[in-house]
Amino acid sequence: MTVGVRSSLTHPSSVTDTMHDHALPYPSPFHAFAAIVARQPQSTAIRERDRSIRYDELMAAGRQAGRALIAAGVGAGERIAIWAVNHSDWVIAALGIQAAGGTLIPASTRLKAREVAMSLRRARTTTLFCDPGFGSEDFVAGILAQDLPDLRRIVVFGDISDSERVTSWATFLSTGTDSLETALDARIAALEPEGLADIIFTSGTTGLPKGVPMTNGQSLIACEQQQRCVARFAAGDIFAITYPFAHNAGYRAGWQAAIVFGVTIVILHTLEAQSVLEAIARERVTVLPAVPTVYQAMLDHPDFARFDTSSIRFASTGATTIPVPLIEAMQDAFGLSAVVAGYGLTEAAGSVSSTQPGDSALVIATTTGQPLDNLEVKLIDSEGLVVPTGTPGEIVVRGPQVMRGYFEDEAATAAAFTADGFLRTGDVGVFDAAGNLAITDRLKDMYIVGGFNTYPAEIEQQLCRIEGVIEAAVIGIDDPRLGQVGRAFVVIRAGAPIDEAGIVAWCRAEMANYKVPRVVTFVETLPRNPTGKVSKVALRDMA
Structure with a gap:
């Protein structure tokens, strides 16, 4: 699947305009911010505890x-x-x-x-x-x-x-x-647009961290994509940031995108459910991005109904498997017509694909939506050939906000790109007939059970269908007979009547035998790397 590339942007005359003409109107995000300041100097930029900054x-x-x-x-x-x-x-x-x-x-x-x-x-x-x-x-x-x-x-x-x-x-x-x-x-x-804006070092899930440089122009384009394809800020929006500023989601798609489009940022200092609910009610938050566990904790709060969350018009989530019941519960509890989920990586300035308002809960939970409209995304096999629709392949991506190479690392850069200039994400995905991209796994997280390629993300999605399961993560562990088998780490809701035998029996009824985890470990939380993704390295250490 290929998407036409738009590589430039223009600043909006109002916050709801888009920025995708044929030339960058500003040399840097700082200049775009300055234009907003000139337009609305007295409006609130940041609210934080008792501090408010115009x-x-x-x-x-x-x-x-x-x-x-x-x-x-x-x-x-x-x-x-x-x-x-x-x-x-x-x-x-x-x-x-x-x-x-x-x-x-x-x-x-x-x-x-x-x-x-x-x-x-x-x-x-x-x-x-x-x-x-x-x-x-x-x-x-x-x-x-x-x-x-x-x-x-x-x-x-x-x-x-x-x-x-x-x-x-x-x-x-x-x-x-x-x-x-x-x-x-x-x-x-x-x-200037070609000037180096930042270097974000990757989380090191599969190896040592590598520096990902982004230019001023790429940062502006990434902000524009956040506006046009993801958050779609409206005038007067109150944007609560739950992701860390050290990560693309909290920085480039967080406060930087907010000040480029002139919305108000609310900085949350704790993600404890009651504190988040209090902030939503107090600040009249309209845009709330957060990982699924934050939403689940809010919905499970015994006094959820007494907090006024009616101001929220847009919720987004990602970074892990999202159960369909959670999506439906979010839509019902917050009165939302849609919840948006997406997929991205640091090397592509944070975002590659996103679901859209109007997508069903099933689409949101099982896919990451359609590629952003300025990116080319395709799925390839081990020979570099594009795979048919419905067939798993490595996700490769090309576009203006994709890094041009790792910081001072020629070998890693050479390994990261195909001959025709597509970034190799290391993720395995499938396109459905509608063009939605489902992430089936990391290439290096795949394990082989008795000759069958087994993708943990697929099993994790299935485990999250079990009533009472909040999150699940699966890794391959050594087995003397089959080579490797699956081990599941599962977070369940307090008091849920679930045990290991019940989960294994459910899996045997719902999936092919080679996919069934042989061991289930219950944990209070899943270990995460600094970007919020589940750390499979930590899980292997635990195993």
Whole structure:
């Protein structure tokens, strides 16, 4: 299946317009943001706990951070990392990096200092913005203990004693004086579509993290795709962000897309069900993207009915198998005519396909919808030939927001692309007759049972049909007779009358024998990598 490519965009005259003319009207996301600020300076950009920031205030704060970077001697093109939980200062620091012409390196708070240091070292990062710590982790001490010869300064959000290499956020900002306005304007004027916007390091589900660079132009295109094919922001939307800013879903398709289209961001600091429900009611949230477990937890909350969730007009989900009953329950409980699910990867700026309003619960639960309209997507076999409709094949994708190669890794780049320039995703999928793409599995997650190729995602989807099953993940484990067999890790609703024998019996009645898991392990939660995807590596370690 091939989709026509639109590789450019124009800024909307209102938030509901699209951006897909034949030339990029702005050199960078920062310029697009500036246009919104000029149009609606007094509207609210961010709401966070007791803090509210207007668009003109956000611009002023971002420029101050940019001036402070220049005062610190940061040159255009330098790599600057942010290692922090979601908060408004994260956005302000990122805007400062953009304005100063730097390259953003987001880092997940789920990572340890040693893991973060791997990315910082490879990118030759010179500046790190970070929280003091997260949980029991001391970020500052952890980073100072690493071998990072290029890291010259650490700027800490919050109160901290300044030292030679460590500076508090307040002290740092105080150096961004008005005398540097001309220098900052020159940096902003020099931003161009081909300039490097950011490098996001992959989660490393199947190997060591690799840097995925994106240009300013690609970031703008990805924001436009989020608007046209996924979120479809409307004037006055209140957009609650549940995904981490270190991930495409929270960053590029999150706060950055929001400020490019002038909607209000609500930053949630916890995904505990009651807190999310309280935020929806208090802030009158209209757009809510979240993983299925967040929706399930809200629906299971004993006092769900007393929270006013009527403001929600758009809900999206993904990152794991979605049971049909959950989709139907979401539509009913929130009064939604549609719930949207999608598929993407970091190397394609986060999004490849999405279901559409009006799709049935079955389509949403069992497919990831149609490819975005500026991408070419096809399924190929091991010989590189396109497979027929209904036949599994590796998903390969080509388009303007697809990375051009891994950061300083020629070997990985060569292995990642086909001869005709399509990115090899490593995912296996099937197109149905309607053109919807179903993800059947990761190529490397496939296992062979007695000669039969077995795809965990297919089994996981079936397991989620069982009443009381919230989530399921399947891996292959060694077996002396069959080579490998399946082992399922299952999360069930509290009190559900389910046991291992019952699940195995259900599977034997519903699927081919080779697909039936031989072992079922009940867990409270499934392990996830920093992007929110289930970590099959962790499951194999558990097994």
